[in-house]
Amino acid sequence: MFKLATQKLSGFSRYNATNSRQALAVLAQRFGLDVCFGHHDAVQYVETSVASHLRVCITTTDDRLWSYTTYPSEPLLSCAATYLLRSTVQSLKQTLETLVTKVENGMIDIGQRGELVSRLLWLLAKD
Numbered sequence: 001m002f003k004l005a006t007q008k009l010s011g012f013s014r015y016n017a018t019n020s021r022q023a024l025a026v027l028a029q030r031f032g033l034d035v036c037f038g039h040h041d042a043v044q045y046v047e048t049s050v051a052s053h054l055r056v057c058i059t060t061t062d063d064r065l066w067s068y069t070t071y072p073s074e075p076l077l078s079c080a081a082t083y084l085l086r087s088t089v090q091s092l093k094q095t096l097e098t099l100v101t102k103v104e105n106g107m108i109d110i111g112q113r114g115e116l117v118s119r120l121l122w123l124l125a126k127d
Helices: 002-010 020-031 042-052 075-085 091-104 115-126
Strands: 056-060 067-070
Touching (some): 002 020, 020 075
């Protein structure tokens, strides 16, 4: 069951930390990433995440232009995300480098007061 969870979360049989879609899926499950919908890659990211990486669509507008999506608060998926982040010596580093790139180009929101940073610090220390 655990192996299936890791495969479904990453969308592939093996996790590739340099693949931005896989990296963001794992990070979003573990750290609750907020997507900036004004970014040109946001819609494609959300659609791909719902279709291939276990992200859940909560609601959409009647015209289907906007949708609210999230990752479920599921302990098995959180454990799977942690496992994937620590699967190789370089996995965590490469995954976080992808996150930095997406934050710098404006796709991922860090929050008004750096909420993303505090979640990262607390959960990485716990893991």
